[in-house]
Amino acid sequence: MESVSYWFRNQSSGLDLRWDTYNGELDITFLRLASTEALVTASGAFIREVLELELNAAGVIRPNKQYMVYYDGGSTYSCGAGAWPPLIYGVVSAMYLQGEPPGATGCNTNQLGASPTATGYLDIAMFHEFIHSLGLASTCAPNHHLSGHVSDSPNDLMWAGDASWELPPRLDIGNDDYFRHGNPDCPDLANVGYIVPLPDDYWLPPGVSK
């Protein structure tokens, strides 16, 4: 989380995420799932949805927060996922630490949290999924592509396309799609309600209440 925060502060020229803390420390919850790993894996592309259902059933989801979940189980589909409201409602962004997506190296070949100042794949991928869970990139973004991604550079945080992702990424290259883009009719990460300092006119993702 420290490396995610460090990367975002650098890329945004001083903004940070409004982290949930208790007595000055990040508020971290551990939850053992009711479902077996085999059952969760069998949900294929919907592991994130299963995790959110389980968290809800356990009563640990508050409607005004976003959750970054590190799931220590497998996936035959991907290394993580986010929601993308209003098409996919949800407040859970998740990384599947033991995932083995087809045609890729295992997710656990990447070290989690290796350095507080050098974001590795799992760190930055979590932030990528979190951006999706805010509903970004939105379909109103000029370079919107493939459900929540952008097409203008493989070095962009929200890139998806044929070329491989260039890491470490940069935040909204060209400031035209999801960060400080200047279009008041399209949601902007700089003004979402999870930012410090809190913007006066902040917005919350569809489905999220104050």
Ligand SMILES: [Zn+2]
């Ligand atoms: Zn994505």
